[in-house]
Amino acid sequence: MDFTFTPEEEAFRKEVAAFLEKEVPQEYREKRLTFFDMSAQHDWIQVHRAMAEKLGAKGWLSRHWPREYGGQDASPFYRLILREELSRYHSPGYDSIGAGIVAPALLLKGSEEQKKQHLPGIASGKVIWCETLSEPGHGSDLASIEVFAREDADCFTINGQKIWTTNGHFADWNALVVRTDREVTPKYRGLTFFLVDMKTPGITVNPVINIAGHHEFNEVFFDDVRVPKENIVGGLNKGFYVVMSLLDYERTSDTAYAVAGTYLEDLAEYARDNNLLNPIMVNRLAQLRADCEVARLLHYRVTWMQSRGTVPNYESAMSKMYGFELLQRVSEFGMELLGQYSQLTGESARVPMYGRIPSCYLRSFGHSLEQGTSEIDRDVIAQRGLGLPRLR
Amino acid sequence: MDFALNEQQEMMQTLARDFLTGEYTDKVLRAMAGDEKGYTPELWKKLAEMNLLGLSIPEDYGGIGDFLDLIVVLEEMGRACFISPFFSTVVLGASSIIETGSDEQKQKFLPGISEGKTIITLALAEELAKYTPDAIQTKATQQGGDFVISGVKLFVTDAHVSDYLICAAMTGEAENPRERISLFIVDINTPGVSCKSLKTISGDKQAEVTFDNVKVSGDNVLGEIDKGWPYAQKILQKANVARCAEMVGLAQQALNITRDYAKERIAFGHPIGAFQSVQHRCADMLIDIDGSRFATYQAAWRINKGLPAAREVAIAKAWVSQACRRVMNSAHQVHGAIGFTEDHILHYYTKKARASEFSFGGVDYHLEQLSTHS
Numbered sequence A: 001m002d003f004t005f006t007p008e009e010e011a012f013r014k015e016v017a018a019f020l021e022k023e024v025p026q027e028y029r030e031k032r033l034t035f036f037d038m039s040a041q042h043d044w045i046q047v048h049r050a051m052a053e054k055l056g057a058k059g060w061l062s063r064h065w066p067r068e069y070g071g072q073d074a075s076p077f078y079r080l081i082l083r084e085e086l087s088r089y090h091s092p093g094y095d096s097i098g099a100g101i102v103a104p105a106l107l108l109k110g111s112e113e114q115k116k117q118h119l120p121g122i123a124s125g126k127v128i129w130c131e132t133l134s135e136p137g138h139g140s141d142l143a144s145i146e147v148f149a150r151e152d153a154d155c156f157t158i159n160g161q162k163i164w165t166t167n168g169h170f171a172d173w174n175a176l177v178v179r180t181d182r183e184v185t186p187k188y189r190g191l192t193f194f195l196v197d198m199k200t201p202g203i204t205v206n207p208v209i210n211i212a213g214h215h216e217f218n219e220v221f222f223d224d225v226r227v228p229k230e231n232i233v234g235g236l237n238k239g240f241y242v243v244m245s246l247l248d249y250e251r252t253s254d255t256a257y258a259v260a261g262t263y264l265e266d267l268a269e270y271a272r273d274n275n276l277l278n279p280i281m282v283n284r285l286a287q288l289r290a291d292c293e294v295a296r297l298l299h300y301r302v303t304w305m306q307s308r309g310t311v312p313n314y315e316s317a318m319s320k321m322y323g324f325e326l327l328q329r330v331s332e333f334g335m336e337l338l339g340q341y342s343q344l345t346g347e348s349a350r351v352p353m354y355g356r357i358p359s360c361y362l363r364s365f366g367h368s369l370e371q372g373t374s375e376i377d378r379d380v381i382a383q384r385g386l387g388l389p390r391l392r
Numbered sequence B: 001m002d003f004a005l006n007e008q009q010e011m012m013q014t015l016a017r018d019f020l021t022g023e024y025t026d027k028v029l030r031a032m033a034g035d036e037k038g039y040t041p042e043l044w045k046k047l048a049e050m051n052l053l054g055l056s057i058p059e060d061y062g063g064i065g066d067f068l069d070l071i072v073v074l075e076e077m078g079r080a081c082f083i084s085p086f087f088s089t090v091v092l093g094a095s096s097i098i099e100t101g102s103d104e105q106k107q108k109f110l111p112g113i114s115e116g117k118t119i120i121t122l123a124l125a126e127e128l129a130k131y132t133p134d135a136i137q138t139k140a141t142q143q144g145g146d147f148v149i150s151g152v153k154l155f156v157t158d159a160h161v162s163d164y165l166i167c168a169a170m171t172g173e174a175e176n177p178r179e180r181i182s183l184f185i186v187d188i189n190t191p192g193v194s195c196k197s198l199k200t201i202s203g204d205k206q207a208e209v210t211f212d213n214v215k216v217s218g219d220n221v222l223g224e225i226d227k228g229w230p231y232a233q234k235i236l237q238k239a240n241v242a243r244c245a246e247m248v249g250l251a252q253q254a255l256n257i258t259r260d261y262a263k264e265r266i267a268f269g270h271p272i273g274a275f276q277s278v279q280h281r282c283a284d285m286l287i288d289i290d291g292s293r294f295a296t297y298q299a300a301w302r303i304n305k306g307l308p309a310a311r312e313v314a315i316a317k318a319w320v321s322q323a324c325r326r327v328m329n330s331a332h333q334v335h336g337a338i339g340f341t342e343d344h345i346l347h348y349y350t351k352k353a354r355a356s357e358f359s360f361g362g363v364d365y366h367l368e369q370l371s372t373h374s
Helices: A007-023 A026-031 A036-040 A044-057 A077-088 A098-109 A112-124 A239-253 A256-273 A279-307 A314-343 A352-366 A374-385 B007-023 B026-034 B041-049 B067-079 B086-100 B103-114 B228-264 B276-305 B310-340 B346-358 B363-373
Strands: A129-132 A148-152 A155-163 A173-179 A191-197 A203-209 A215-228 B120-123 B139-143 B146-157 B164-170 B181-187 B193-198 B206-217
Touching: A007 A077, A036 A044, A036 A215, A036 A352, A044 A112, A077 A256, A077 A279, A098 A112, A098 A129, A098 A173, A098 A239, A148 A173, A155 A173, A155 A191, A173 A239, A191 A215, A191 A239, A239 A279, A239 A314, A256 A279, A256 A314, A256 A352, A279 A314, A279 B276, A279 B310, A279 B363, A314 A352, A314 A374, A314 B276, A374 B276, B007 B041, B007 B067, B026 B346, B067 B086, B067 B228, B067 B276, B086 B103, B086 B120, B086 B146, B086 B164, B086 B181, B086 B228, B120 B146, B139 B164, B146 B164, B146 B181, B146 B193, B164 B206, B181 B206, B181 B228, B228 B276, B228 B310, B228 B346, B276 B310, B310 B346, B310 B363
Parallel strands: A129 A173, B120 B164
Antiparallel strands: A148 A155, A155 A215, A173 A191, A203 A215, B139 B146, B146 B206, B164 B181, B193 B206
16 A cells, blocks of 8 residues: 655656746746637637647657657556646646547557557657547447448448537647448447548537537538548457547546645635635535545546556446535635626626636536536446446 | 454454353343343353454453454354443453553553453543533642542443443633643542443433542543643544444344244235245345445544554445444334234344444544545
8 A cells, every 4th residue: 555656756746846937938937828728819729739849849748658659657546646737737738538548549549650650749748639430429338429420432421510629729630530330230330430630521500609618629520531440459350449448547537636636725715815715615625625536536546547557347337426526525625715796707997817617617508518428427337347237 | 454353353253253152142132231241150151152242352461462452252143142241341441550650550451351350441421522622621630649530421321330431521721722731640449430321212321420539540541641642542542433334234134134024924825925025125135235334444444454444434324324323224114013022032233333323423423524535
């Protein structure tokens, strides 16, 4: 048993912190806003890309990858430390889709050519990714995906609509799951996983603005989009297995626990400075701090499993769901703490914390929906973690 | 970072689990819950033979293993809903002597504990049922080389079967209550000591202990006069984490029997465990248990390493107590009416969990501690 980081890991944390101290744009650090909070600003995507390339140049985005693909075979705790520090500094620049889930999925299921083609771009921070799974008619029920790819000589031609594509409006590449067999049962055996260049003719991306006013999501239309066969990952009609491993990584790559912890301490600081800590708020704060500690431990457990080469199972659904739901609770606490002031947006002269409070709160409605709903996560925990029977 | 048990810890876990599964059946649990003593000498002897009573006691004094080994075993005892003076003797008694005792005192008491000859408990709380130095009103007045103790202690676990009591009393006049507490080890047969059992909802044996002009020699002082409170705090840290380990075990077993029941019980043509409303409840139970276990082990690991642990202990006790409560509530809900009967085993777990939660400070106290340590 050991609940500390190694001296090397601690040194890495210091190195990252010193770097971010210098490199994170002043405005992001001062306002302590999230990446998407900044989406109203004209240059936010450039800031994100510039920061991504700086992280890439340091070799930090791929440090935990195998050496043959440009990594250093480092423990996944290096990825965790990097992401904790990025959260603490409110830094943009981490492509949570490309570096967070597409790279590990490619390392696991991609062909040698696919790895050679795509991993360097992710490691350098120069290529930004999006993923396209959900459709207007199918979210949690992924096996029912309808958007169809028709075999057409050396290509597949894709037609249909996808939605909830985070970063779709500026991503360079897309990890896409579509139907390639309409007859097969069970339905999940008719899905295929494609890597798609977002510049391919026939792709249209429209914004979907969330209730916090952020431009994060998009709907993506595919109109006779031709994708070469060699862009299939994991084999024709075997996309579901790639998606499952991708989702497993998605559940382990979130940093909700770190964001919640940082946000809570920011709120505590504001509350102290402004004399808001009555006994009830002191109690809430202590409770949430205990919750943050547990969220951190649940997340570390998953990373520890990965560091030993074990594939997390229900454990990742647990840490992801607990972390995200905790972030919702912390966000609600922010609203409660600031009371009437919590309604004010960044455009109001009297706004506290640059409008971060309502923004986090409104954004938090999505936390129990994204990357698989809390309901799906609880299904996973009950069925895989406890062996309870499936009804469907 | 390493979340795994080492070889020795795994060995202790298996040893304790196998022993308790074999010896401490539901039938024995029911008997012990109703039994006045709460244990049998035969069982106590077996614990001694397996070296379990020497856990965390230094080898020089006949012990074995460290505090983490003890924690692993306590989790197993929680799983078995094990009622016995083990916690009082090994966690409270032995820890107090390890933390505060002179070499002579250690020689005198610790080997007896690990050999199963001595049962010791801690008499700390009083009428206020608080674990702060100001709540200690029992007085020990110096008379030459002796001390005369007078006062009433409450919620003293296993006092009725103990050979010795460790008693915290006021010795000084200092305004700061932290600077006037001393610890004494008192033979229970000393004139003036009397025990009255406090009937509780759980099988825990608790007592009210009255000290009426109890005369003890200066040799019975543990640690230094007036400097007992910092020791008491260390003992309380261990006691609280140990209670957490018990609760983790209690909750784990409550989930295990709930899971089994949910797989077997058929309603509307399906096992009830196939329904999402039941599954999601069970999923939340597992989150509570995994989270509780890591919070507990993190605090225990820090104590074992000698690192500052006040913050982690407060987090663990506050969080585990609430999590364990949620788990028990859900266990009852999934079981339906059968879990509401005395015939079913579940209520023993529910009741013991509440006893563990309240001992050495409840949720409010530990959240308050956390506020002062953040």
